[in-house]
Amino acid sequence: MIESTMQTVINIIAGAVISYIFALYRTKKKENDALRAGVQALLRDRIIQAYNHYVCEKGWVPIYAKESIDACYKSYEALGDNGVIDNLMQQLNDLQNYPPKDKRMRGEDNA
Known part of the structure; x- marks a missing residue:
């Protein structure tokens, strides 16, 4: 009886x-x-902001910014879904690393 009770308790x-x-x-x-x-949402937002700034506004991206954006993208990609971000990154990576000559001459090369 005690063994049965102990087994039930256990x-x-x-x-x-x-x-x-x-x-x-x-x-x-x-x-x-x-x-x-x-x-992932924060990384996605940062990549989209960088895209808007460098692709849509400036037309070029400094090396330090490209390296930072690439680091964000690698982390974002490791977390899963990519979707539209792949296309944005391709466009960012296609940009030159220096301002166009006409902007450099006018001093508009601020990042």
């Missing part, structure tokens, strides 16, 4: 521990997924 405790571990795992996974999505 089963209940083991079940509770397993349930707790599973619940903890699910909570951590949700937090991790949320952090991942947030970081």
Whole structure:
């Protein structure tokens, strides 16, 4: 009788521990997924801002900025979805690393 009771208590405790571990795992996974999505959104926003600034406004991109944008893109790509960002990066990478001659002559080469 005592052995049966002890076995039941052990089963209940083991079940509770397993349930707790599973619940903890699910909570951590949700937090991790949320952090991942947030970081990806920030990286995406930064790449789009850089695209708008350098491709749409300036027409060129300094080397230091291109390296920074590439680092953002590598992290963004490692997190999953790429979609339109691949095309934006291609356009950014196609830009020259110095201002056009007519802008350099007028002193409009500020990044």
